Amino acid sequence: MNGPQIERLIQLLGRLPGLGPRSARRVALHLLKKREALMQPLSAALADAANAIRPCGSCGNLDTIDPCSICADPRRDNGLLCVVEDVGDLWAMERGRIFAGRYHVLGGTLSALDGVGPEELNIASLVRRVAGGSVREVIVATVDGQTTAHYLAERLADSKVPLTRLAHGVPVGGELDWLDDGTLATALKARRAL
Amino acid sequence: MNGPQIERLIQLLGRLPGLGPRSARRVALHLLKKREALMQPLSAALADAANAIRPCGSCGNLDTIDPCSICADPRRDNGLLCVVEDVGDLWAMERGRIFAGRYHVLGGTLSALDGVGPEELNIASLVRRVAGGSVREVIVATVDGQTTAHYLAERLADSKVPLTRLAHGVPVGGELDWLDDGTLATALKARRAL
Numbered sequence: 167m168n169g170p171q172i173e174r175l176i177q178l179l180g181r182l183p184g185l186g187p188r189s190a191r192r193v194a195l196h197l198l199k200k201r202e203a204l205m206q207p208l209s210a211a212l213a214d215a216a217n218a219i220r221p222c223g224s225c226g227n228l229d230t231i232d233p234c235s236i237c238a239d240p241r242r243d244n245g246l247l248c249v250v251e252d253v254g255d256l257w258a259m260e261r262g263r264i265f266a267g268r269y270h271v272l273g274g275t276l277s278a279l280d281g282v283g284p285e286e287l288n289i290a291s292l293v294r295r296v297a298g299g300s301v302r303e304v305i306v307a308t309v310d311g312q313t314t315a316h317y318l319a320e321r322l323a324d325s326k327v328p329l330t331r332l333a334h335g336v337p338v339g340g341e342l343d344w345l346d347d348g349t350l351a352t353a354l355k356a357r358r359a360l
Numbered sequence: 361m362n363g364p365q366i367e368r369l370i371q372l373l374g375r376l377p378g379l380g381p382r383s384a385r386r387v388a389l390h391l392l393k394k395r396e397a398l399m400q401p402l403s404a405a406l407a408d409a410a411n412a413i414r415p416c417g418s419c420g421n422l423d424t425i426d427p428c429s430i431c432a433d434p435r436r437d438n439g440l441l442c443v444v445e446d447v448g449d450l451w452a453m454e455r456g457r458i459f460a461g462r463y464h465v466l467g468g469t470l471s472a473l474d475g476v477g478p479e480e481l482n483i484a485s486l487v488r489r490v491a492g493g494s495v496r497e498v499i500v501a502t503v504d505g506q507t508t509a510h511y512l513a514e515r516l517a518d519s520k521v522p523l524t525r526l527a528h529g530v531p532v533g534g535e536l537d538w539l540d541d542g543t544l545a546t547a548l549k550a551r552r553a554l
Contacts, residue, residue, distance in 0.1 A: 169423055169424045171405070171408050171412045172409060172413065174405050174408070174409075175406065175408075178398065178401055178402045179402070181398055182387050182390065183383075183390050184378075184379070184386070184387070188537075188538070189377075191448065191537070192377055192537070193376050193377060193378070195422075195451075196377050197376075197406065197409075197410075198410075198413055201410050204372065204375055204376075205409070205410045206406075206407070207372055208373070208406055209403050209406035209407040209410060211365070211368050211369045212369065212391065212400075212406070213400070213403040213407075214365050214368070214369075215366060215369045215388075215391075215392065216391075216399045219363070219365060219366065219392055219395075228389075228392050230363045235363065252389075253392070254385070254386065254389045257385065257389075343385070344382070
């Protein structure tokens with residue numbers, strides 16, 4: 167009834183996390199009312215980001231440059247490598263400004279149920295990075311229980327590099343991205359041997 | 361920390377209704393992960409809709425053609441004119457398929473508090489349409505209490521065209537867009553003289 171352009175827009179907006187069909191319609195209408203102030207800038211920002219942003223070949227972070235700005239930053243400690251599930255978790259760590267090492271983004275966690283095996287994750291590249299010799303400690307910041315952490319401990323055992331995990335305080339099954347910075351800082355400081 | 365493209369995208373997404381800073385970040389990340397399947401199509405859909413969609417010069421509906429497809433549809437009854445606050449309310453009426461007349465979108469409701477006077481709304485064009493002579497009944501489907509409805513009754517008194525309002529069933533102060541179609545259909549059928 168609304169014409170194909172509006173229906174297509176509502177359909178795509180409804181695929182964003184947290185938006186259902188009704189909220190997608192509200193968002194579409196809001197955008198159509200703010201065509202110049204919001205709709206056109208958002209379209210351009212999406213195209214810009216889609217064109218400019220690429221995964222970092224080293225750590226898996228998303229950035230306009232490869233290696234990403236974190237991998238390229240000479241002030242960061244090469245000896246500390248924090249393994250996260252997702253770029254959103256990397257963002258959460260960075261928001262807290264509590265960590266000045268490097269990251270490695272796995273791209274998920276191991277899950278037999280979802281058919282996610284080691285080949286689906288950036289684990290081979292992690293093993294290579296750690297084998298490179300400059301890493302003193304690997305901090306496993308995944309929060310999926312212990313499956314992924316135990317698997318990483320096995321795969322990295324030959325390197326003799328100590329693995330640690332975030333301290334208790336991180337809720338089991340929760341998402342790093344939703345934690346407040348204080349809890350995250352406490353958990354990082356109290357990390358323990360794996 | 362994320363580069364200007366991502367920050368700009370998060371900032372614009374955070375201005376959409378219902379999205380705060382955290383959900384804007386989640387949406388941005390989701391889009392960056394689904395660059396080809398969702399991000400680029402959404403950018404194009406926003407640009408297409410922004411270019412193609414214009415307000416109808418007759419009723420204020422949003423469409424790709426002017427007069428809009430509702431105003432241009434010869435099967436609709438010119439004698440029934442439904443006055444709504446917003447295009448979202450017109451969409452709600454159309455979803456219910458309960459009304460086969462024409463619409464007039466005011467673009468808001470009168471509010472001394474918000475400085476919205478009659479000049480800010482599409483009221484002069486409504487008076488002209490009703491004065492045109494083909495309208496038999498004006499259904500005032502605004503839900504802001506009675507301020508706007510009473511003002512419209514005054515302005516349209518000379519036309520002698522009867523005004524009706526939606527029956528009780530519409531929650532006072534609620535939004536038409538959030539009603540289920542059944543409630544809306546009941547309210548339309550039970551409309552009363554203003």
